[in-house]
Amino acid sequence: MNESCYLDGQASLEGLTVLAGRARRLILEMTHRAGMGHTGGSLSEVELLVALYFGGMRSIDPSRPDRPDRDRFILSKGHATPGYYSVLALRGYFSPELLETFDELGTPLQAHPDMHKLPGVDMSSGSLGQGLSCGIGMAMAAMADPSLGSFRTFVLMGDGELQEGQVWEAAGYAGALRLPGIVAIVDCNAVQLSTATGPFQAPDAVAARFRAFGWDASGVDGHDLAALMPAIASARERAGRGPVVLVATTVKGKGVSFMEGRCEWHGKAPDDGELARALAELGS
Amino acid sequence: MSAGVAQRAAFGRALVELAERYPKMVVLDPDVCPSTQTSLFRAAYPDRFYPMGIAEANAVCVAAGLASCGFVPWVSAFAVFLATRAADQVRVSVAHARQPVKLNGAYGGLPSGRGGATHSAVEDIAVMRTMPNMIVLTPADAAEAGAMVELAMETSAPVYLRTMRCELPDLFGVGWRPDIGRAVELAPGDDVAILSEGMMSARALEAAAILRRDGIAARVLHFGTIKPFDAEAVAKAARECGALVSVENHSRIGGLGSAVCEAAAESDPAVVVRLGFPDCFLESGDDERIFSRYGLDPAGIAAGAREALRRNGSDVSIRRAT
Structure with missing residues (x-):
């Protein structure tokens, strides 16, 4: 089950696709077992996380999760832990069996990521809007301390999350400084908790808003691994010159027909029947 | 008891005095440095001073990010805006994430330069003392404020230091060293x-x-x-x-x-x-x-x-x- 030994950031496109499929199954099984969890936004971020953890991020090492020069990652959309934990497990940060404890009392797999309970989590999160600022602080640290090796910081946000004002405090701050080292990724899945997202959360609008704040913005299909791998590599490289945002067009609930694009599945777990139908759709 | 030095001046001086000993100490300023006297640090260590603009929420989380990479950031701002406007950022990214961010709540309590209701921080202790992992310090005079800056640097815990704008009588002499947690x-x-x-x-x-x-x-x-x-x-x-x-x-x-x-x-x-x-x-x-x-x-x-x-x-x- 643990692919990290032979993949280790060198996965083929075929291998990445297999990993994404496994992550989706793990997400569904995890939320089903726990009877809770943010299924929709976890399914929309799968390829983004696979691309980051299997090639996009540099110097990450599951056996040394606190390696000082590693690229950092912040799940600013902190509720989407089923997707995050699935990919961390596949990458070898912990045994996939631990996923069975998700959200149970005493588990390191808290409903929202806790950096002190789970090695590999670079920043605790859960209150929307804070991750970009934290990531900017990490990028400033990379600039101020050369011994950290000019690492990059990737921050994954939801499109709904961009309604939080702090995101734009952070965007304005980094943009005005032309701060290098920070890559924001927006999971534009078009659906938030209770409704479709608004016009300013649409991918083109998101890119335009970030550009107005001085960011280098580009768009990508967030489920197309063939496009994502070079897009992340390019963003990582361009981030040496200033802040970069990758606006990823995605589908909430991606891969399960009755979950796709439906806000009902923002924070809901599948029951027995729904799990069986979902897994059948995903295939093996 | 003679009227002594204002705590804000003692705070600003202490940062400068400790900067050599703590090379990872940095200062973040949400555009109040002349008021909270971190302007002294700006003049002495411009490379370690970050002007953050009028955005306390961003400043607190940026500090948390810096702290997670080995820095010890001070965010010095008006107490009322650190403790209430940025309360959620302090709670999640500093206290819950257990980052060694040091908060100077300047203009604690009533003396805010006659700022009235919006600028008088009369809830900040209540907010900060309910946050797990947070140390809350309320120095009596300038000497104690300076000493507590040093104490804050010696602990890896998040700290909320509450300082006063006004000049205060001297209670403790130079060299006073209080113990955290001891009346x-x-x-x-x-x-x-x-x-x-x-x-x-x-x-x-x-x-x-x-x-x-x-x-x-x-x-x-x-x-x-x-x-x-x-x-x-x-x-x-x-x-x-x-x-x-x-x-x-x-x-x-x-x-x-x-x-x-x-x-x-x-x-x-x-x-x-x-x-x-x-x-x-x-x-x-x-x-x-x-x-x-x-x-x-x-x-x-x-x-x-x-x-x-x-x-x-x-x-x-x-x-x-x-």
Whole structure:
């Protein structure tokens, strides 16, 4: 089950696709077992996380999760832990069996990521809007301390999350400084908790808003691994010159027909029947 | 007691003095550096000074990110905006994430340069002391404020240091080194105990002098740390004095008075009179007139002590005569 030994950031496109499929199954099984969890936004971020953890991020090492020069990652959309934990497990940060404890009392797999309970989590999160600022602080640290090796910081946000004002405090701050080292990724899945997202959360609008704040913005299909791998590599490289945002067009609930694009599945777990139908759709 | 140095100046100087010893110390400024005196650090260490613009929420989380990579950031801003506007950022990215971010809540309490309701931080202690992992410090004078900057650098915990805008009388000399979590007895006595925080402690001493003239021996305990709280000092005062009066430059809800009541109720219940601001927003105006209106001057504190004695059934004059 643990692919990290032979993949280790060198996965083929075929291998990445297999990993994404496994992550989706793990997400569904995890939320089903726990009877809770943010299924929709976890399914929309799968390829983004696979691309980051299997090639996009540099110097990450599951056996040394606190390696000082590693690229950092912040799940600013902190509720989407089923997707995050699935990919961390596949990458070898912990045994996939631990996923069975998700959200149970005493588990390191808290409903929202806790950096002190789970090695590999670079920043605790859960209150929307804070991750970009934290990531900017990490990028400033990379600039101020050369011994950290000019690492990059990737921050994954939801499109709904961009309604939080702090995101734009952070965007304005980094943009005005032309701060290098920070890559924001927006999971534009078009659906938030209770409704479709608004016009300013649409991918083109998101890119335009970030550009107005001085960011280098580009768009990508967030489920197309063939496009994502070079897009992340390019963003990582361009981030040496200033802040970069990758606006990823995605589908909430991606891969399960009755979950796709439906806000009902923002924070809901599948029951027995729904799990069986979902897994059948995903295939093996 | 002579009028001494303002705590903000002592804070700004302490940052500069400690900068060489702590090369990872940096300062983040949400555009208030002339007011909170981090401008001194800006002049001395411009490469370690980050102007953050008028955006406290971003500043606190940027500090958390820096801290997660080995830096020790100070965010120095008006107390009211750190503790309430940025409360969620402090809670999640600093306290929950256990990052060694140091917060200087400048302009704590009433003295805000006559800023009135919006700028008077009278809830900040209540907010900060409910946050797990947070140390809350309320220095009495300039020397203690400077010493506490150093204490904050010595701990890996998040710290909220509450400093005053105004000049304050000197209570502790240069070289004073308080202990985190330990109340300091400023005056002995066992008729009544006055338990005070921050700038109120100098007034508490003056109140004790007034009471002494009437034959009342008031113990004065200065709480330079609100969290971790010295509950044992409260219990001892409750046992030995029976009557307590708490004095704070803060709302009577959730601050020192609440902590005193909690500690006394769980150990040695005693009469407690809580002096502080009532459940209202403050107004613009002269600081001392406002303090006096709410009994937060030496005469008002002495009156509070007498009230505590009366409610405790102590007839001090008779006891003294026999």
